[in-house]
Amino acid sequence: MKMRMRIIVLALLSxxxxxxxxxxxxxDSPFTFxxxxxxxxxxxxxxxNTCEYFKGVCEAINATGKGIFMVSPGDIDPTVDVKWTITDxxxxxxxxxxxxxxxxxxNAGSESYPGANMDWLRDYDYDxxxxxxxxxxxxxxxxxxxxTTYSFDYENAHFVVLNEYCDVGGDTVTxxxxxxxxxxxxxxxxxxxxxxxxxxxGHEPAYPQPDADNGRIRHLGDSLxxxxxxxxxxxxxxxxxxxxxxxxxxxxxxxxxxxxxxxQIDVGHARGQGDTGARSTFLKVSVSxxxxxxxxxRVNTDDYCEYLLTSQWGTDSTAVTLRSFSARAxxxxxxxxxxxxxxxxxxxxxxxxxxxxxxxxxxxxxxGGARATVPVGDDSTRDPPGA
Numbered sequence: 001m002k003m004r005m006r007i008i009v010l011a012l013l014s015x016x017x018x019x020x021x022x023x024x025x026x027x028d029s030p031f032t033f034x035x036x037x038x039x040x041x042x043x044x045x046x047x048x049n050t051c052e053y054f055k056g057v058c059e060a061i062n063a064t065g066k067g068i069f070m071v072s073p074g075d076i077d078p079t080v081d082v083k084w085t086i087t088d089x090x091x092x093x094x095x096x097x098x099x100x101x102x103x104x105x106x107n108a109g110s111e112s113y114p115g116a117n118m119d120w121l122r123d124y125d126y127d128x129x130x131x132x133x134x135x136x137x138x139x140x141x142x143x144x145x146x147x148t149t150y151s152f153d154y155e156n157a158h159f160v161v162l163n164e165y166c167d168v169g170g171d172t173v174t175x176x177x178x179x180x181x182x183x184x185x186x187x188x189x190x191x192x193x194x195x196x197x198x199x200x201x202g203h204e205p206a207y208p209q210p211d212a213d214n215g216r217i218r219h220l221g222d223s224l225x226x227x228x229x230x231x232x233x234x235x236x237x238x239x240x241x242x243x244x245x246x247x248x249x250x251x252x253x254x255x256x257x258x259x260x261x262x263x264q265i266d267v268g269h270a271r272g273q274g275d276t277g278a279r280s281t282f283l284k285v286s287v288s289x290x291x292x293x294x295x296x297x298r299v300n301t302d303d304y305c306e307y308l309l310t311s312q313w314g315t316d317s318t319a320v321t322l323r324s325f326s327a328r329a330x331x332x333x334x335x336x337x338x339x340x341x342x343x344x345x346x347x348x349x350x351x352x353x354x355x356x357x358x359x360x361x362x363x364x365x366x367x368g369g370a371r372a373t374v375p376v377g378d379d380s381t382r383d384p385p386g387a
Contacts, residue, residue: 037249044081074101074203077109211253
């Protein structure tokens with residue numbers, strides 16, 4: 001089936017404009033990168049090599065502009081098949097930065113033998129374009145996961161990819177956490193960058209959110225929020241280091257919320273009609289010398305070969321306050337963070353929605369997002385087997 005692309009002009013596009021940024025590391029070359037996650041199982045040659053599955057996501061990315069590289073925050077099994085689809089659709093030279101998800105762990109996903117996906121990720125070339133050629137690896141991971149945790153730079157942005165199943169004993173030894181071993185590495189990594197924008201990627205959300213369209217909620221209480229002390233320490237670090245966004249997956253639901261001053265974006269799933277509980281999604285993030293913009297594309301459920309540029313909040317013309325991303329000044333000076341929102345091609349400051357939520361023991365202010373349609377903690381929101 002021929003891929004058809006249609007852009008809806010009533011999409012929300014958030015834009016950050018930075019003022020008062022003292023001595024930032026700026027870019028002369030604006031760039032775009034793509035984020036997709038949780039396409040697991042529905043990739044590779046054969047049955048799922050059609051536009052109704054991950055191949056259709058890649059075709060939509062190709063049609064709308066594939067950017068410089070792709071980051072995938074986990075659940076990318078079987079890894080060899082996902083890489084095949086990316087290469088077949090977006091070219092063998094297209095750079096892909098994968099992260100470990102829970103289904104890449106041995107005996108937890110689709111694999112040719114127990115541990116095959118982790119072996120593949122350990123052997124993967126994360127600097128495929130060559131040493132010294134941007135994007136370039138800056139830091140490899142700590143002793144427990146030297147290959148599957150890493151950071152890299154491109155233009156005025158720093159990117160960190162975490163293996164949240166890593167501890168001192170190895171790269172598959174936790175059930176999703178930021179233990180001391182990983183946290184201390186992250187502290188050191190963030191302390192050494194002077195880039196204006198920082199993006200941190202990990203598979204599991206710190207604060208699981210409902211899907212922006214239909215309010216479905218999954219993995220509440222068994223993501224990073226299972227270990228509240230470590231989760232809160234991690235989130236405070238992101239806030240202190242003025243991280244632009246933490247981008248994750250795991251829930252198969254798309255959401256974008258600002259929690260206690262830090263953005264969390266769950267990119268949702270990229271399985272096409274492999275998961276009809278929430279729309280298949282990919283994210284495009286554009287970075288210039290003084291702003292970050294992002295667009296959310298979601299599948300048209302009347303035609304699983306069509307992806308639409310849509311409001312990331314699951315609305316049509318409803319305006320929602322979306323506070324700007326935070327960008328990090330190398331001087332750590334006081335910065336004013338104004339924001340603008342484009343709606344239907346017209347720039348306006350708009351009123352909106354503030355959702356106040358309480359996360360178990362911790363009171364949080366959560367801006368944006370969608371309200372759950374099922375009670376928080378209801379067992380019906382938990383993961384079905386194999387999802």
